[in-house]
Amino acid sequence: MxxxxxxxxxxxxxxxxxxxxLAIDRIYGLPGQGxxxxxxxxxxxxxxxxVLPKLEGPIDASMPLVVIDPGxxxxxxxxxxDGQWEKDVTLALARAIRDELLVRGGIRVAVxxxxxxxxxxxxxxxxARKLGxxxxxxVHADSAENDTARGSSIYILSEKGSSQAAARIAAxxxxxxxxxxxxxxxxxxxxxxxxxxxxxxxTDARSVDLARLMLxxxxxxxxxxxxxxxxxxxxxxxxxxxxxVLFETGYISNxxxxxxxxxxxGRESISQAAARxxxxxxxxxxxx
Numbered sequence: 047m048x049x050x051x052x053x054x055x056x057x058x059x060x061x062x063x064x065x066x067x068l069a070i071d072r073i074y075g076l077p078g079q080g081x082x083x084x085x086x087x088x089x090x091x092x093x094x095x096x097v098l099p100k101l102e103g104p105i106d107a108s109m110p111l112v113v114i115d116p117g118x119x120x121x122x123x124x125x126x127x128d129g130q131w132e133k134d135v136t137l138a139l140a141r142a143i144r145d146e147l148l149v150r151g152g153i154r155v156a157v158x159x160x161x162x163x164x165x166x167x168x169x170x171x172x173x174a175r176k177l178g179x180x181x182x183x184x185v186h187a188d189s190a191e192n193d194t195a196r197g198s199s200i201y202i203l204s205e206k207g208s209s210q211a212a213a214r215i216a217a218x219x220x221x222x223x224x225x226x227x228x229x230x231x232x233x234x235x236x237x238x239x240x241x242x243x244x245x246x247x248x249t250d251a252r253s254v255d256l257a258r259l260m261l262x263x264x265x266x267x268x269x270x271x272x273x274x275x276x277x278x279x280x281x282x283x284x285x286x287x288x289x290x291v292l293f294e295t296g297y298i299s300n301x302x303x304x305x306x307x308x309x310x311x312g313r314e315s316i317s318q319a320a321a322r323x324x325x326x327x328x329x330x331x332x333x334x
Contacts, residue, residue, distance in 0.1 A: 096169050098176060102144065103154040110328050111154040112147060113179040115282065116140035117186040120164025125189035125298045132187045132298055133162065135307050139295055140185045142317035147324060171285040181256060181324060182290040184282050187307060188271070189299040196300045197271030198264055198316075200257045201292040202250070203284060204277030252289035255330065259323040260291060267319045268312075271297070293320065 103109065116136035118124030124132025137159070144155045158173050159165050165173075174182040188199070257275040264270060271294070283290040295316055296303035306312035 096172055096176070098173060099156045099158060099160060101154050101156050101177070103148050104152065109152060109154050110180040110331075111156065111177060112181045112183060112324055113156050113158060113174040113177060113288075114140045114143055115158040115170045115174075115182065115184040117184060117282075119159050119162055122164055125187060127189070127299050127304065128301075130298060130304055130308065132189070135187045135295070135298060135304075136185045137162070139307070139313055139316060142313040143183070143185070143320045146317040146321040150321070150325070153324070153328070167281045170282050171288070171290070174288045174290075175285050179288050181327065182283070182285060182288045183320070183324075184280070184290065184292040186292060186294050187296055187298040188294045190297055191299075193297075193299050193301070195271065195297050196303045197269040198296055199270070199272045199276055199294040200260045200264075201276045201278055201280060201283075201294065202253045202257050203280055203290065249285075249287055249289055252327075252331075253283075253291055256289055256323065256327045257291045259326050260293065260320065263319040263323040263326070264316075268306075268315050269296070269303075 101111070116133070116139070118131075118133035118136065120133075122133065124136070126132065140157050144157055147153045147155050156173075156177055156179075158170050170184070171182065188195070254275060261270070261273065261275065265273070280292050283292055296307050298304050298307065307316075
């Protein structure tokens with residue numbers, strides 16, 4: 047390869063990180079001139095404005111609104127083992143929690159991704175803010191190298207994580223916003239400074255309240271991995287004015303947990319506990 051062609055390739059190659067597909071086409075010239083090759087890059091289409099999901103439940107806008115966010119989706123499958131993917135588990139659980147909240151009435155619900163589609167982390171919290179959500183519940187399924195790890199955990203946002211394990215999990219989940227090494231949706235330093243200072247405001251206190259209620263309702267109904275509220279720098283929780291928690295429902299890397307998360311009984315137990323916690327949270331808010 048000539049030096050000029052090498053330099054040209056080095057200039058073009060970074061574009062590949064934005065490409066949906068890459069192909070080399072053979073083209074023919076005039077008779078007697080033979081043929082050559084052209085590098086063709088199909089770029090991802092430009093994102094339109096975020097499409098907001100439909101609201102379900104009462105049409106009364108004074109009723110509280112919960113936005114449920116199934117983690118991962120689309121080209122980002124999340125954790126996986128034996129053909130089971132986190133993005134499918136979280137979508138099924140999010141739907142189950144939605145249905146449990148709707149069946150008893152009095153609460154409006156929206157699910158950020160109703161199907162297998164990709165959403166950047168910033169888009170998820172933006173959806174909650176644009177809809178005017180009163181709560182944001184991010185649903186995930188954990189994974190670990192040690193396949194004996196089991197149980198649910200509840201996380202809130204904190205730049206100082208509660209443990210090394212919490213920091214590891216946050217780092218893994220935050221990689222959902224990286225496509226081929228390129229971070230999507232960077233925020234300005236000024237915005238980050240505001241978003242990361244949640245420990246001093248009312249939103250954080252309400253997030254802690256919801257997290258504790260989640261643990262209370264889960265305890266005795268499903269297996270807990272950690273019995274106390276955990277904290278880490280989850281990018282998806284950085285909406286400064288929406289109380290938010292991240293619900294790690296279990297370990298998909300553990301065969302027993304995976305079977306439980308994919309079973310009707312497991313989804314029912316988890317969704318009922320989550321719905322009870324949400325209702326208890328709003329009951330406390332109305333009494334305050």
